[in-house]
Amino acid sequence: xxxxxxxxxxxxxxxxxxxxxxxxxxxxxxxxxxxxxxxxxxxxxxxxxxxxxxxxxxxxxxxxxxxxxxxxxxxxxxxxxxxxxxxxxxxxxxxxxxxxxxxxxxxxxxxxxxxxxxxxxxxxxxxxxxxxxxxxxxxxxxxxxxxxxxxxxxxxxxxxxxxxxxxxxxxxxxxxxxxxxxxxxxxxxxxxxxxxxxxxxxxxxxxxxxxxxxxxxxxxxxxxxxxxxxxxxxxxxxxxxxxxxxxxxxxxxxxxxxxxxxxxxxxxxxxxxxxxxxxxxxxxxxxxxxxxxxxxxxxxxxxxxxxxxxxxxxxxxxxxxxxxxxxxxxxxxxxxxxxxxxxxxxxxx
Ligand SMILES: Cc1cc2nc3c(=O)[nH]c(=O)nc-3n(C[C@H](O)[C@H](O)[C@H](O)COP(=O)(O)OP(=O)(O)OC[C@H]3O[C@@H](n4cnc5c(N)ncnc54)[C@H](O)[C@@H]3O)c2cc1C
Numbered sequence: 001x002x003x004x005x006x007x008x009x010x011x012x013x014x015x016x017x018x019x020x021x022x023x024x025x026x027x028x029x030x031x032x033x034x035x036x037x038x039x040x041x042x043x044x045x046x047x048x049x050x051x052x053x054x055x056x057x058x059x060x061x062x063x064x065x066x067x068x069x070x071x072x073x074x075x076x077x078x079x080x081x082x083x084x085x086x087x088x089x090x091x092x093x094x095x096x097x098x099x100x101x102x103x104x105x106x107x108x109x110x111x112x113x114x115x116x117x118x119x120x121x122x123x124x125x126x127x128x129x130x131x132x133x134x135x136x137x138x139x140x141x142x143x144x145x146x147x148x149x150x151x152x153x154x155x156x157x158x159x160x161x162x163x164x165x166x167x168x169x170x171x172x173x174x175x176x177x178x179x180x181x182x183x184x185x186x187x188x189x190x191x192x193x194x195x196x197x198x199x200x201x202x203x204x205x206x207x208x209x210x211x212x213x214x215x216x217x218x219x220x221x222x223x224x225x226x227x228x229x230x231x232x233x234x235x236x237x238x239x240x241x242x243x244x245x246x247x248x249x250x251x252x253x254x255x256x257x258x259x260x261x262x263x264x265x266x267x268x269x270x271x272x273x274x275x276x277x278x279x280x281x282x283x284x285x286x287x288x289x290x291x292x293x294x295x296x297x298x299x300x301x302x303x304x305x306x307x308x309x310x311x312x313x314x315x316x317x318x319x320x321x322x323x324x325x326x327x328x329x330x331x332x333x334x335x336x337x338x339x340x341x342x343x344x345x346x347x348x349x
Pocket of ligand 1: 141151152153154155156168169170171172173174175176177178179198217218220221332333334335336337338
């Protein structure tokens with residue numbers, strides 16, 4: 001049977017049909033809730049269930065057991081089994097700010113420069129058409145639209161408001177598009193893009209210290225976020241942990257180490273998971289383990305996590321176990337396109 005969904009702190013109420021995901025029901029009735037991948041993979045549609053029962057057909061990929069226990073739900077997958085009251089970030093009783101932002105649009109970018117930063121990461125600079133500046137929230141990503149209509153997602157590594165976009169593209173073994181970037185792409189090539197996308201951006205209504213955790217090219221959106229924060233003279237303390245396999249993967253190590261010159265309090269800890277026989281005197285192991293060894297109580301932090309899905313999942317569990325509230329962990333999970341819905345429709349309100 002249909003159930004009523006109420007958004008706490010607002011006058012919004014709508015009906016969700018039997019077996020209809022809450023997000024679909026909201027959109028059908030003209031109410032814009034945040035969303036992105038629509039298959040439970042990204043977490044952009046995360047809401048908090050304050051009252052009532054929800055259920056899923058398939059386990060929601062982007063939620064940990066801790067998050068579920070804390071009442072978080074993915075509205076794109078959650079089906080109401082009773083009248084439900086939800087809290088939506090940025091609407092009414094939500095806990096964090098969501099600055100207004102234009103929706104995504106298509107644009108043709110030209111490859112203006114290519115530079116290999118390490119054995120498997122290419123720095124790609126995309127120039128926008130004459131006079132256009134890149135409008136996005138630092139931390140968001142774009143989709144490259146391939147000739148067959150399929151999409152490949154990459155986070156902006158540069159801060160917003162410029163006439164260009166920086167990307168850090170990792171060469172994925174067996175990957176169609178990234179293989180081309182490392183073999184065939186040339187300066188002057190045109191790429192069809194859609195941006196901005198995603199709900200990974202800095203919540204500015206908090207002055208808590210920032211814990212930033214990047215895995216591999218997960219550094220890209222963190223770089224955008226921090227460069228933007230530095231431009232805005234952010235006074236929050238930043239603790240950045242960058243997990244890679246070996247030291248040859250630390251493709252911007254010196255630049256990242258220097259960010260402290262422009263932040264009031266900054267620590268940077270690179271962590272190698274497979275140091276092998278190299279002469280490395282720094283941290284080793286999994287990046288989330290290094291974090292909890294150094295910061296055994298995370299209750300005072302906000303966390304921004306970006307990288308491969310297993311890293312995000314492990315970090316969320318480990319951080320929740322040392323006191324970090326699940327609704328203060330924001331994540332961008334670098335899934336492959338075949339793991340996400342290839343449908344062209346992507347939007348975040
Ligand atoms: C929001 C977001 C932001 C991202 N940002 C970045 C970024 O800034 N930098 C970055 O380097 N990466 C980023 N990624 C990851 C990036 O999108 C992928 O690495 C990229 O799409 C790979 O494209 P590809 O065509 O080279 O690989 P694909 O051809 O899509 O293949 C990827 C891998 O999957 C395998 N594969 C393909 N199809 C299947 C299938 N049907 N079943 C099983 N295996 C299959 C391939 O062999 C290969 O190993 C991001 C991802 C997301 C979701």
